[in-house]
Amino acid sequence: MSWKDPLMQAPFLELRGINKSFGAVQVLRDVAMSVRAGEVTALVGDNGAGKSTLVKCVGGIHPMDSGEMFINGSEVHVHSPREAAQLGIEIVYQDLALCDNLDIVQNMFLGRERTSGWVLNEPEMEQLARKTLDSLAVRTVSTVRQPVSSLSGGQRQTVAIAKAVLWNSKLVILDEPTAALGVAQTAQVLELVRALADNGLAVVLISHNMNDVFAVSDRIAALYLGQMVAQVKTTDVTHAQVVELITSGKSEGQQA
Amino acid sequence: MTVSTNRNMRAGAPSQEEIRRQNLGALLRFVHERGQISRAELTSELGLNRSTIGALTADLTEAGLVTEEAPRETGRAGRPSLVVRAMSESIYAYAVSVEVDQIRVARIGLGGVLLDQRSIPRPRGSIAGTIDPITTFIKQMAGEGRCVGAGIAVCGMVRREDGMVHLSPYLGGAVDEPIADSLRERLPELLPQVAVANVADLCALAEHTRGVAAGCDNFIYMYGDVGVGAGIVAGGHRVTGHGGYGGEVGHMVVNPVGRPCGCGSKGCWETEIGEHTLLKLAQSTDIGAQAVLAVVDRASRGDHIAQAAVRQVGDWLGFGVANLVNIFNPELVIFGGTLRDVYLASAAQVRSKLNSIALAATREHVRLRTPALGSDGALIGAAELAFQQLLNDPLA
Numbered sequence: 126m127s128w129k130d131p132l133m134q135a136p137f138l139e140l141r142g143i144n145k146s147f148g149a150v151q152v153l154r155d156v157a158m159s160v161r162a163g164e165v166t167a168l169v170g171d172n173g174a175g176k177s178t179l180v181k182c183v184g185g186i187h188p189m190d191s192g193e194m195f196i197n198g199s200e201v202h203v204h205s206p207r208e209a210a211q212l213g214i215e216i217v218y219q220d221l222a223l224c225d226n227l228d229i230v231q232n233m234f235l236g237r238e239r240t241s242g243w244v245l246n247e248p249e250m251e252q253l254a255r256k257t258l259d260s261l262a263v264r265t266v267s268t269v270r271q272p273v274s275s276l277s278g279g280q281r282q283t284v285a286i287a288k289a290v291l292w293n294s295k296l297v298i299l300d301e302p303t304a305a306l307g308v309a310q311t312a313q314v315l316e317l318v319r320a321l322a323d324n325g326l327a328v329v330l331i332s333h334n335m336n337d338v339f340a341v342s343d344r345i346a347a348l349y350l351g352q353m354v355a356q357v358k359t360t361d362v363t364h365a366q367v368v369e370l371i372t373s374g375k376s377e378g379q380q381a
Numbered sequence: 382m383t384v385s386t387n388r389n390m391r392a393g394a395p396s397q398e399e400i401r402r403q404n405l406g407a408l409l410r411f412v413h414e415r416g417q418i419s420r421a422e423l424t425s426e427l428g429l430n431r432s433t434i435g436a437l438t439a440d441l442t443e444a445g446l447v448t449e450e451a452p453r454e455t456g457r458a459g460r461p462s463l464v465v466r467a468m469s470e471s472i473y474a475y476a477v478s479v480e481v482d483q484i485r486v487a488r489i490g491l492g493g494v495l496l497d498q499r500s501i502p503r504p505r506g507s508i509a510g511t512i513d514p515i516t517t518f519i520k521q522m523a524g525e526g527r528c529v530g531a532g533i534a535v536c537g538m539v540r541r542e543d544g545m546v547h548l549s550p551y552l553g554g555a556v557d558e559p560i561a562d563s564l565r566e567r568l569p570e571l572l573p574q575v576a577v578a579n580v581a582d583l584c585a586l587a588e589h590t591r592g593v594a595a596g597c598d599n600f601i602y603m604y605g606d607v608g609v610g611a612g613i614v615a616g617g618h619r620v621t622g623h624g625g626y627g628g629e630v631g632h633m634v635v636n637p638v639g640r641p642c643g644c645g646s647k648g649c650w651e652t653e654i655g656e657h658t659l660l661k662l663a664q665s666t667d668i669g670a671q672a673v674l675a676v677v678d679r680a681s682r683g684d685h686i687a688q689a690a691v692r693q694v695g696d697w698l699g700f701g702v703a704n705l706v707n708i709f710n711p712e713l714v715i716f717g718g719t720l721r722d723v724y725l726a727s728a729a730q731v732r733s734k735l736n737s738i739a740l741a742a743t744r745e746h747v748r749l750r751t752p753a754l755g756s757d758g759a760l761i762g763a764a765e766l767a768f769q770q771l772l773n774d775p776l777a
Contacts, residue, residue, distance in 0.1 A: 308678040312725045316751055340728035340749075360744055363733035 135198050137162045137327040138183070138214075138296055143192035145178055152178045154351045156192070160296060165318060165328040167338040167359075170348035171371055176331050179348070180298050184216045185209040213295030217285045219304060225274040229266065230254045232273055233288045257291045258283075261320055265313060279310025286317055290326070297321055298329040303337050315341050335364055349374035401437075404429065405775045408437050412447055412467050413772060414590055416492040419452060421462035438465055444776055445527070446472055446491065467492030471526030474767035475519055475572070477533040478580065478759040479503070479511050479560075481606045482669050486518035489764035491771075493591050495757065497522045508535070508546055508558035516567045523571060529771045530574035532763035533560060534583040536606055541625030544577040576766045580604055581628060582619055583762030584717050584752065585612025590765055593715060593753040600713035601705055602752070603630070605720030606670070609651050615709060631655070635701055653697035656719055662690035673719045677726040695727025699734025706739045706747050717752045725751065 136159035145153040152175045160166045170176050181187045183194070185203040194201055196212055203209045209216075223232050230247075233254050239246040254269045263283055266276075273281060282302055289297045299318060303311045319341045322328045332338050338345060339359060346356045347370040354374045362376075369376040395403075407427055412418055418426075424434050441447045445468060452464045469490030478485040480503065487498040499518050504510045519531070538547040544561040561575040585602035588594040594602075594614070602612040609631030613620040621627045631651035632644055639648025640658075652658060656673055663676040664686055679687035702714055716724035724731060728749070735744055752758050770777075 308674060308681050308722065308726070311681070312722060312751070315725060319750065335729040336726060338729070339732040340725050359732065360736060360747070363736055364729040365733070 136160055136195075137197060139195040139198075140179075140183070141193045141195075143179065143182060143194075144190045145175075145182055145187060146190055152351050153182070156348070156351070156353045158346055158353055158356065160327045160329055161344075162295065162327045163322055163325050164343040165322045165330055165341050166344045166346055166356075167342035168329055168331045168346050168348065169333070169338060169367065169371055173350075174348040174371075175351045176348055177300065180216060180300065180329070180331065183209070184214060184298065210292065210294075213293065214298070215289035215292060215294040215296070216298040217282075217289050217300065217302065219300045223273050223281060223285060223288075226272065228272050229269045229276075229284055232284060233257070233291055237292075253291065254287070257287050260324070261287060261290065261317055263287065263317070277310065278306050279313055282306065282310070282314050283317060286314075286321070290321065294326065296327040296329070298331070300331045301333070302330070303332065303334060311337070335367065338367070339364065347371055402774055402776070404433070405437055405440060406773055408434070409441060409446060409775045410772050412441075412465050413492055413768065414595075416469075416494070417464050417466040419462040419464050420449075423465065441775060446771075446775060467494075468526075469494040469496070472529065472771075473524070473526060474529050474764045475522070475531040476760040476763035476767070477515055477531060477564075478763060479508065479515075479533065479535045480580070480759070481536055484511055484514055485760060486515055486522070487760045487764070488522045488524065489761065491768065493761055493764070495760070496524070498760070508537075508548065508560050509563070512560065512563050512567065515564060519568060519571060528571060528573070530576070530767045531564065531572050532583070532766035532768075533564070533575065533577040534580040534759040534763045535560065535577060536580050536608070536610075538626045538629065539577055539579050541621065544575075546577065547626075574767070574770060576769075578625075578763075578766055579610060579612070579621075579628065580759050580762075581610035581612040581717075582621060583612070583766060584754075584758040585614055585619065585715075585762070586765050587754055587758045587762035588715055588752055589614055591754070591761070592758065593750050594713055597713050599709065599711045600715065601709060601711045602715045602717055603702070603720050605654070605656070605716075605718040605723065607656050609655060609720070611705070613709060615711075630701065630705060633701060633704070635697065635704075650697070650701045654694050654701065654720075654723070659690055659694045659723065662693060663687045670719050674722055677722045680726055691723065691727050692730055694723060695730030696734055698724065698727065699731035700738065702731065702749075703735045703738035703744070706735065706743050710743045712746055713748050713750055715750050715752050717758060718756075721751045724749070 138160040140156060140158045143153050143156040156179060168176050178187060182189045185206045185208050201212060230250050234250050239250050251269055258266055265280055265283060302314050306314060315337060318328060318330060330342060342359050344356060344358055345367055347354050355370050366376040408423060411423060411426060420434055424431050438449060442449060447465050448468055449463045449465055452461045469492045472491040473488050473496060476487045476489050482503055483500050484503050485500040488496045490496050501514055535546050546558045546560050561577040565572055565575045581602055581604035584604055588602060594600045598617040600614050604610050611628045611630040613628050632649045634646060634648050635650045636648035636653060640652045641647050642649035642652045659676060660672055665672050665676055676687050676690060680691045754761055
């Protein structure tokens, strides 16, 4: 929980010169970005600016055409989501990818179940799920054996985030976590996102909502037509400047 | 080190008994704040000898304040250290929160465990009218074990020397109410002591002890209901002023040509960010915390009137916070009460104003946060107040 000087700390994830084309369309041009542990980096940009593509490149879903990726200072190559997960990178997508017919524990361990001998180790999984939810100060979920179909939108988002945290992940990327949530639930999810970073994780938040961005982020990275036009500290910019960066790629008040 | 030793010798070194009381208090405080803690951790945190910790723990166990048990599997080599746990079930305090629209009473165990909680809408009028329902609740909740007393959080200004409450102008005017004494007189056998303090101060105390501000020595807790108050902690101490009335940031004048305020002044911060103003700007006919949530909800669904209202209030919120940040240089500003929702819905405005007004040096490290204890902060803070005496001298 203690505050560390971010300047003294090497970024957890560093991207340099990322290019990516889909056929004739170049989606990412020479993108550079750094994400630090203990901080929320908001990734903002208009529709089609390349936010999701960038995230999918980091997550190993799309191969990059060129560019370098460093984790804790050493270069890595990610070719599949499994490799990304091994490096401690977890992505929570907009559609959450939870199975309605399974309960919270089954969802959190889906495909990576703990076993003892031939059978599933249910008590251990249940205990770990409970511990993870507790560590995130989640008070809205009463029992971890509840089926996901009975949960509200905010609770589902919470479970999806907890699932990402469970695997000792170091970097959690959240794609529009508050879209389609009510006010009370949005507030809970924002507090949860902040708690992740305060617990020492590196967090990337993709959002269109300026309030969400300013409420939780430490840094703002703005993409404009596939180019990273600015990466600034949230304490240095105003709402209007960020909107300008998103819509025109430059801001008069801010030297990008 | 030498200097302090010399001073002690000149003033007369503390007696064996004083040192022991001090250590017992420090140990119990650790257990209280963490809920449970291993003997090994206590040894390193308190910097005392292992056998001293053992002896102190034995004393506290004998007094029924803590219990020791073997820890669960640690997965590490070596003999596991015993875990010291607070006797939350049998050592407890009553926490009372007198809010604008409701009264909440809770029974909170040592270690900050919420054992029981009740609430009713607040009867109109003065504080005197709240004594009856509080008394009833406390009688209903009375349990086994030892009660250390009661703490009361009130939405009003509290005089330090005798706990006299000056109500805010919205709540029936400037009537003095000795709520602590009245309650103590009603239930002399149940309550050994009753303490009272302002709700913002107690929320700050709660967050400092076991919330988002744990380990943080300079922070401001902004509490919003009809009015706005702040619990200010500077250098690890609560800043409550000469008479105990400090922290009334809601009456800081921010707009000299603004609306008249209930306090008689004009353009107070409250008149720009208070509940009434937000609801009026949003053309809402309801009142209270639920109405504020409804406005925020409307704004998030795209209602232009509500959006403009939230934005305007957010701008003023940032304006005032920027001034406070310049004066106190806090590392944390917490938005509680209804301000939690208003802040989250207008964070872009608040941050932008702060970034354009506050000095670069003071705003650089300031974090804006919402309370970790949510709306329970007032109750937990009130219980902390009641536990203070026990923590200062556990075996008294």
